[in-house]
Amino acid sequence: MNKKIEQLIHDIKENEHQLAGKTVTAGFDGFIDNIVKVIKNKTNDGNIYFENINEFGAYITQKSGAGFSLESEGIHTKIGGNMPIMSNAMGMLGVKVNCIGALSHPQFASLSSNCKLYSFTGPGTATAYEFSDGKMMIAQMDVLNNFGWQQIKDVIGVHTILHLFAEADAACMLNWSEIDASTDIWKGILQDIMPLCKNLGKMPLIFIDLSDFSKRSGDSVKEMIDMLKQFSRFTKIILSLNKNEAKMMAAVLHLENSSEDIAVQGKKILTALGVAYLLLHSSQEAILFAGENLYQEKSFFIVNPFISTGAGDNFNAGFLAAWLLQLQPPQCLLFANAVAALYMLTGKSPGIHGLAAALQGQQIQLNN
Secondary structure, eight states: OHHHHHHHHHHHHHGGGGGGGGGGEEEEEOEEEEEEEEEEEETTEEEEESSSSSHHHHHHHHHTTOOOOOEEEEEEEESSSSSHHHHHHHHTTTTTEEEEEEEOGGGGGSSOEEEEEESOOOEEEEEEEEEEEEEEEEEOTTTTGGGGGGHHHHHHHHHHHHHHHOOOOOEEEEEEETTHHHHHHHHHHHHHHHHHHHHHHOOEEEEEEEEOOTTSSSHHHHHHHHHHHHHHSSSHHHEEEEEHHHHHHHHHTOOTTSSOOHHHHHHHHHHHTSSEEEEOOOEEEEEEETTTEEEEEEEEEEESSSSSHHHHHHHHHHHHHHHHTTHHHHHHHHHHHHHHHHHHSSOOOOOOOHHHHHHHOOEEEOOO
């Protein structure tokens, strides 16, 4: 067995009891996801699906100028949104999670018992079209987009929100890209919550995952970047980006250079944004930038993933849980990769004992 994996198993067993003493507050989305596959052909032996996004895209391009119809096959319905999925994954690992979001739907009763819900409206809905090389998400946001910071304060109460932030080891602000009112919510937290946390001497670490911000205007992205810098004046920030989001961020910051590898580009993004930590992840590897230090670990190889939607959220949950346990940065990356891999393999966020057992039994293997 790989020595890094042996050390990770040891660290998990030595420190797992500490997770029950950790608390995270997370917000502010909530979706119901319908996971589907797109049918290409029907045969007597069953359905044949579009294998990958390239094949599906080529088919649609060929139909340009003419109407066409396709049929999808439902795989299952599940909780969705970055916050609920990441919160559930952290809860399954043993972390106590306060969830502030669009959670007024019975489906969210399936979240880990370690998750306490603070709902301000009903969820959005999303259809996730699954392919072997990724997914396409189409969301309907009507209800969720009607709520901003004032409405959240009116429903939940500013004193409750302050308590949830001040008493947390970490606060997760997730899915800025998908929620129209995200900027308004962030401004509200900067104005109403962070100064009071500072006065109380109780300042959580902040973990941020923006999600795909390609459809956001350049001005809104620049405003978000300015707010990142404002948050950094209060506390340390971990910013998590996938490979595509890192490229988009580099372009916004005018750092894009195709000749540079991700390590060089990541360092420039970290410096330009002024956050304490930059976490980059892809299907091949995970990288953490911390000051002048760079840590890099390979992902685990999954031949036939059961699901890919939510893998990034499980990665984030694993990383933050390991970080709160104060594991060394390489171990945090391995832990995160293992949580994501086991989720992709089984379709379920692993518990801490299941994760250790899967690593011990070599149920998942590192990429070569």
